[in-house]
Amino acid sequence: xxxxxxxCMIGMPEIDxxxxxxFEIMNHGIYLADGTYTGDRYAAIKDLLDDLxxxxxxxFAHEEAYxxxxxxxxxxxxxxxxxxxxxxxxxxSFTDIDDQEEQKKLLKELxxxxxxxxxHHIISSDxxxxxxxxxxxxxxKENPCxxxxxxxxxxxxxxxxxxxxxxxxxxxxxYLHHDFVYGNGYDEITGILVELKDYTKRHFKDEEDYxxxxxxxxxxxxxxxxxxxxxxxxxxxxxxxxxxxKVYLESLIExxxxxLINHILYTDKKxxxxx
Numbered sequence: 217x218x219x220x221x222x223x224c225m226i227g228m229p230e231i232d233x234x235x236x237x238x239f240e241i242m243n244h245g246i247y248l249a250d251g252t253y254t255g256d257r258y259a260a261i262k263d264l265l266d267d268l269x270x271x272x273x274x275x276f277a278h279e280e281a282y283x284x285x286x287x288x289x290x291x292x293x294x295x296x297x298x299x300x301x302x303x304x305x306x307x308x309s310f311t312d313i314d315d316q317e318e319q320k321k322l323l324k325e326l327x328x329x330x331x332x333x334x335x336h337h338i339i340s341s342d343x344x345x346x347x348x349x350x351x352x353x354x355x356x357k358e359n360p361c362x363x364x365x366x367x368x369x370x371x372x373x374x375x376x377x378x379x380x381x382x383x384x385x386x387x388x389x390x391y392l393h394h395d396f397v398y399g400n401g402y403d404e405i406t407g408i409l410v411e412l413k414d415y416t417k418r419h420f421k422d423e424e425d426y427x428x429x430x431x432x433x434x435x436x437x438x439x440x441x442x443x444x445x446x447x448x449x450x451x452x453x454x455x456x457x458x459x460x461x462k463v464y465l466e467s468l469i470e471x472x473x474x475x476l477i478n479h480i481l482y483t484d485k486k487x488x489x490x491x
């Protein structure tokens with residue numbers, strides 16, 4: 217069973233309670249998928265999918281309304297992720313599945329999807345709601361991708377690697393504002409994504425090795441956040457890149473800046489110095 221722990225809370229009571237309810241729905245699904253459950257699961261699975269659909273409509277509406285109210289910079293990204301979730305749940309079909317083993321198999325696939333969604337979405341996206349500067353407050357800077365002193369953790373190699381991540385983001389930003397007119401952007405954007413993924417994986421490993429060495433109790437939460445970030449980069453919709461590279465690059469830069477700044481200020485700066 218999955219526990220709704222402190223690192224899953226974002227500090228907004230209504231949204232935290234709705235997330236807690238999603239954990240309850242998922243744990244009920246795990247119970248249904250368990251080998252000790254006997255009998256036909258068809259009706260129970262249908263009820264479970266209905267609960268998920270109802271939950272998504274209400275929770276996403278509350279979350280998006282709040283983000284719109286505070287002019288949260290990740291609202292568009294969140295709406296897209298919510299749409300993908302709703303479509304996925306509604307497309308899940310258990311129609312005419314009378315075989316109980318087949319019911320268990322499909323239910324297991326649904327639970328695996330929900331588990332990935334819970335941790336990746338809540339920790340990598342929802343955790344930033346209300347914690348980021350409003351988008352215009354940083355994008356109006358002469359160089360929003362500049363690595364500032366306030367981002368320093370005091371851990372030398374971590375700060376140097378963070379600088380490099382900002383440099384890659386700055387490379388994307390400069391391309392958007394200065395060089396984009398010279399091409400359709402697809403090859404350049406995919407090249408930046410490859411560079412970003414490769415360096416980010418290296419940085420996260422270095423950071424996690426350090427936290428493991430000093431026995432940092434926040435390592436598990438950090439790993440989940442890192443996995444979520446990498447997962448988002450590895451699941452880029454290349455059709456969206458090809459369809460409108462400039463719009464995609466704008467949203468990519470907003471996401472990179474938002475995630476980096478939030479993660480450094482609210483998570484990495486808690487990592488203690490090695491004694």
